[in-house]
Amino acid sequence: MGENPFGDVKSSDWYCGYIETASVYEIINGYNNGNFGPNDTITRQQAMVMIARAMKITGLTISLTGNDISALLGAYTDGAFVSDYAKDCIAACLKTGITSGTGNAMISPKDYITRAEVAVMVQRLLQKSGLI
Numbered sequence: 001m002g003e004n005p006f007g008d009v010k011s012s013d014w015y016c017g018y019i020e021t022a023s024v025y026e027i028i029n030g031y032n033n034g035n036f037g038p039n040d041t042i043t044r045q046q047a048m049v050m051i052a053r054a055m056k057i058t059g060l061t062i063s064l065t066g067n068d069i070s071a072l073l074g075a076y077t078d079g080a081f082v083s084d085y086a087k088d089c090i091a092a093c094l095k096t097g098i099t100s101g102t103g104n105a106m107i108s109p110k111d112y113i114t115r116a117e118v119a120v121m122v123q124r125l126l127q128k129s130g131l132i
Contacts, residue, residue, distance in 0.1 A: 006036035013038070027053045044102075044117070045086040045109035051098055051121050052089035058129035062092050076101055082109045098124045 004011060004020050019036060022028045027050050030036040055061070064072075069091040073079030082090055090107060093099045098121050102108040126132040 006030050006034065008035040009038055022050075025054075025057055027057075041112045043110050044099075044107065044113045045083060045090060047113045047118055047121065048093045048099060048109075049086050049089040051125055052092045054125060055092065055096070055129070058125060058131060060096060060125065060129040062095055064088060064091050064095060068095070073107070075105070076107045077105045078107055078109065082107065093121070096124075096128050098128060 004016055005023055006019065009016055009019050015038060019028070019038070023030070028036070069087055072091040072094045073082055073087060086109065090099075090109065094101070094107075099107075102111070123132070
């Protein structure tokens with residue numbers, strides 16, 4: 001699909017094609033050092049950034065103002081701990097119902113996410129996009 005831009009992903013790795021495709025569609029960018037970190041555990045905010053980027057591909061659009069973003073994140077006790085780069089993406093995931101936080105009015109942006117949680121987010125993305 002594309003070219004492998006990451007120094008730590010070999011063309012012989014079974015997942016290389018998937019990473020190339022996700023990179024071409026700008027779902028992933030990797031790290032600033034040119035690596036992808038294929039064996040790294042990801043955080044909830046990293047996952048929501050990827051999901052929000054995938055929303056563009058599925059045709060699920062949402063318009064948010066700065067006030068909308070502040071209100072959506074402000075509804076959670078740990079909303080202030082969301083990294084700047086992820087704020088609009090997390091707000092989009094919250095607004096569309098792709099995620100609703102982890103309970104106790106928390107987003108848990110820096111907690112590691114499980115495969116099961118990602119699977120639920122992907123399923124909701126596809127449902128909200130009318131693809132399943």
